[in-house]
Amino acid sequence: MSFAEWVASTEDRVVARVVRHLGQQGYIPRIAAYPSYGSTSWVRVRARVLLGDPLAPGPGSTARRGWRNLITAEYPGAEVEIRYPDGTLIDIVRTDRGGYVDAVVPLALDPGRRTLLLSVPGGDQDVEAPIHVLSPDARRAVVSDIDDTVLVTYMPRPWVAAWNFLVRSETSRQAVPGMADLYQALTADQDTGMFYLSNGAWNTAGALGRFFTRVGLPAGALLLTDFGPTGTALFRSGREHKANTLVQLADEFPDLRFVLIGDDGQHDPEIYRAFDEARPGRVEAVAIRQLSAVEQVVASGTPVPLPIAREGMAGLERGDAVVVSGENGTVLAERLRAAGVV
Incomplete structure (x- = not known):
């Protein structure tokens, strides 16, 4: 095992312990959705799931400025539900070792600024994920x-x-x-x-x-x-x-x-x-x-x-x-x- 592999493995073990500890303290999965893009036949959904106090502002909000946004506990392996604005389920994906979602989802949407909803069981519900769907005519x-x-x-x-x-x-x-x-x-x-x-x-x-x-x-x-x-x-x-x-x-x-x-x-x-x-x-x-x-x-x-x-x-x-x-x-x-x- 290389030194880099050892460091990554150690980080994963530390994160797992932190996740267990924060879960016992009543922390819940919180979603930070990132502006992304797609075409009329697919979209790329990007987000991150972090463990946070259910009564605190969500990740990246104006009430969590500066250094507070660096103090996060990523939640690897979390299930994230992707839905249409009317609530219809599109897909369920899992976060990676850093708590990130980077998922390409086959989906037919009209061109323009669109919004999908992201939810995680036991945590944040219906968090808006902005998507710019590029037109087939875009050059x-x-x-x-x-x-x-x-x-x-x-x-x-x-x-x-x-x-x-x-x-x-x-x-x-x-x-x-x-x-x-x-x-x-x-x-x-x-x-x-x-x-x-x-x-x-x-x-x-x-x-x-x-x-x-x-x-x-x-x-x-x-x-x-x-x-x-x-x-x-x-x-x-x-x-x-x-x-x-x-x-x-x-x-x-x-x-x-x-x-x-x-x-x-x-x-x-x-x-x-x-x-x-x-x-x-x-x-x-x-x-x-x-x-x-x-x-x-x-x-x-x-x-x-x-x-x-x-x-x-x-x-x-x-x-x-x-x-x-x-x-x-x-x-x-x-x-x-x-x-x-x-």
Whole structure:
């Protein structure tokens, strides 16, 4: 057994003991449902089941801000009932070792914003799960990074990120100027898919949704990840998460072309270049926010983009997709408009 496997096994044993203890204390299964997506023949349902006090606010609510959203007890193996809004049962699925549901369910739904209901026996009932059902006529999807692309986070600097998430009020978080207007323009056609792809943890999903609403960013599916041991590694690779998710989206929606938006503080340009090579012709445009010198120092330790980011940009510019860069959403919108993308 490798060290990573031993850590994952130990974590599973600890979780099992915690679940038993909290159950004896009267805690019940609580559901956090995440905004997701689907087509007119299937939907992807994403959620997490956590054990919580039946009298406390649900996971991710405005009454559970900051550090409280990191103190959770996942409930592996929980049965989750998926129902239509009228209560008709669609399917029953089980959570994985982290308490997560990521289930593709064959289902015929009309295009548009839809809602399914999630329930867990002995716990939360009829929790709304928002689903964006993409039309068969859809031809474009926008995939956006979050940290330092739409939200100023200084994420790679641990103590600043910790202060932002654990202590500061949600309303103090700053949006990158012009991004909301750009995204609204890109998704003006209701058939356009909107996906927010980030290395951030699922614990932040509620706060992110409220931030998007407050600053005027369009609603979209969240594509986040989870930290901790996987059984083969001590920590999940954020870069692999982004790369694999892009390929998955391309394969799920073979008729879509993608507008990819990120920043040059870390690996976004290289990830987008690799995706463009892996799925030729599927990238319509790439827009990269250029961080300031101060932001670059925080993000990568140097006042200029890392070599991998510069190489990624050069590779993108050699391809067929429209490639633009700029310091904020207003500049990116102008350059995308000049290229005929907006």
